[in-house]
């Protein structure tokens with residue numbers, strides 16, 4: 001049953017009085033909070049506990065509105081909407097986008113705490129509907145334009161079709177960004193995204209050159225899996241049969257691609273072995289990079305460049321360690337964000353390789369470069 005939350009005070013930060021529900025499974029009531037002033041009037045609604053909602057208010061996204069001045073700017077977007085048979089609407093570049101160019105920077109219109117699943121379905125849906133109903137009119141209209149793939153409850157369905165799972169303060173949240181929800185999936189995408197929890201901003205950047213007329217795509221899944229696993233994951237979690245070129249390829253080409261992906265997995269394991277028995281060499285890291293390029297997994301190159309930087313560092317090769325650390329930063333920033341620990345570690349490696357724990361760690365290990373087998 002609905003319950004009341006706090007006595008109303010003069011500095012009440014929400015636009016409406018929150019509607020709340022609880023039961024024997026919930027440790028705290030779950031409520032629908034809305035704030036119209038958020039992000040320059042775009043507004044946001046959250047279905048969460050009171051303690052979580054008030055903790056969010058202390059985050060820079062709420063406490064320092066000036067940090068959001070450059071986000072949600074859609075006056076002159078580098079894309080147009082098109083219809084794609086079999087996958088609905090999508091976005092197509094209307095100018096050349098280079099690697100690193102920003103495509104979106106958006107704040108959410110809905111933040112859902114998965115603890116709401118502890119409520120009865122009826123109460124959870126009441127909160128979700130209340131959260132949408134209480135958004136500013138223009139923002140609400142953006143929500144209703146989103147695709148409802150599963151054709152169930154209209155609010156729940158739009159959330160399930162379009163929400164991203166993100167971490168805010170170490171907690172999983174399901175979050176809806178209306179602009180990014182217009183991007184379709186491709187197992188070999190040309191754009192990557194990351195979420196910055198401090199500013200509650202979701203960024204999308206090009207990871208390779210995107211020519212005018214090309215569809216802008218992201219991956220919805222871990223696209224380093226083999227084709228059958230990728231297709232099963234998309235079907236199970238998103239409810240569609242993937243029709244991207246990597247999924248539609250001839251079985252002979254798919255077999256080659258799957259073999260490369262399995263080799264990537266094996267090499268990543270070897271390069272991550274820092275024991276005395278490690279067989280890792282820079283040549284393995286070069287092979288890993290080559291496989292990522294062949295697979296067109298540009299969004300994941302940050303991790304491969306990191307492995308290469310560390311491999312060279314471990315053999316005391318200063319300039320190759322720096323070269324690959326710089327490349328890792330360039331890619332990882334687009335895929336993991338500018339506050340990511342890998343980005344920070346690679347910045348350290350690029351500026352002072354000799355001071356890092358990996359430096360010369362494998363000097364003395366065998367470094368077999370392969371070759372023709374002749375004895376010279």
Ligand SMILES: C[S@@+](CC[C@H](N)C(=O)[O-])C[C@H]1O[C@@H](n2cnc3c(N)ncnc32)[C@H](O)[C@@H]1O
Nearest residue numbers: 087088089147149181182183184185240242243
């Ligand atoms: C977040 S929405 C993307 C935008 C959506 N196409 C629209 O019309 O609003 C996700 C939905 O788009 C469709 N979709 C996205 N990528 C697809 C793909 N590669 N193949 C088929 N359908 C796809 C599926 O219906 C999926 O549930």
